[in-house]
Amino acid sequence: MNLQHLEYLIEIENCGSISKAARRLFVTQPYLSRILKEVESEYGITVFTREKTGITPTDSGRLFLDMARDLLDDAGNFQRIFRERADHYRLRVSACTCSHPNDAFIRMVKSIPDIPLRFSYRESSPPHRHRRCLFQPG
Template sequence: MSSARLLDGRLKLRHLNLVTAIADCGSIVAAAETLFITQPVVSRGLRELEEILGVDLFERGPRGVTPTESGAVFLEHARAVLGQLRLAQRRLEQLARADIGAVTVGTHLAGSNILLPHAISAAKREHPGLTVIVRESTPDLLHAALLAGECDLIVGRLSATAPVGIVGHVLYREPIRLVARVGHPVHELEAPDLRRLAEFPWVFPVEQTELRAELEALFIRENLAIPADRVECTSLPTLRELLLTGDFLAALPMLIAERDERLRLVEFPLPSIRRAVGVSVPAERSPTPAAAALFEQLRAHAAGLDPDVA
């Protein structure tokens, strides 16, 4: 396929919106509903795009559509283009308002209870007109939002499996520790092993997270199944309430437990689970003034959390 086919004027932004909506929704019918247009319009637009590209973008099946290999490649670039346009719109709006604008920051557990709130407060003191939007989700969804231009930066554990196009900046390193409420019977045990701990109910991370994989590996090494009596959750408020109102155990970033007087670290080390906490940003996108202001405060406040700061 000649690259000139993408630049001869036939490719429109509506084609990019169509193809990403189809991929996100998994069917042409659902994409039409999401875009508030008819199914024939979506089908016609997809045919036009496939004719321009000279490849099939989706495989049709009885339960919907899935991207072909060519479709997955094109979708990656389509999302990047739309992300750049969203960013351009936001930056132009900020210039028109003559203020620093808004920043959307994603977060997932690590850094969410101390670093991020303190950095936001400091940034707001310096820029009262700054609007900060905090988005909590699993790392995979946050990465997708970052690449799509729906999020400016992510604060949390840096992932070795982050998608291409995302760069991580280390702020500090924080161990993961096993946690239970004050007064939990686990604290009466002397040097408990994992088999004994598995008899308690646990709050486990959901499957899309690296911490879930690390905990599963820990149980496998001890020839144990993960606890059958468990709740799978990554919402910090829900997780904390479960810990305080039941006999649950959970693996959490150490600073979350140390700063909570109602929680206590369990005397069971997780030496293999220690990861860098930092900020993830798009590799090919310069930060907005709002994102740069928050990033500056994140760096400043991280310096006081751990001596092992990059």
């Protein structure tokens, strides 16, 4: 199974035509047709019915394309999760909206040696309107 081939078949469906999909994918129409035939042969189904006006998915093809979309979404999520985790430490800071925590965070970031670290800083409003920021500069 080749994820790129699944992307190609989804583009064929989106375009309604192998030749239009080939142009959008910057590949040749014969190459895209060959991939379609290989996938159909590998899975023993007909993905599209071919007509003069274009192509439409068969019932099996519709199921195949829906599952291909799900698989591609899962693969994308998999890649995102592990790219983010790639031997990095994470530091997430949430502070009330005032300059002192922001300044302290910036000083801390500047003082850290060169180690792989992902920072996330979010300013939030205090829980109560009349409560002041509890951080006092030292």
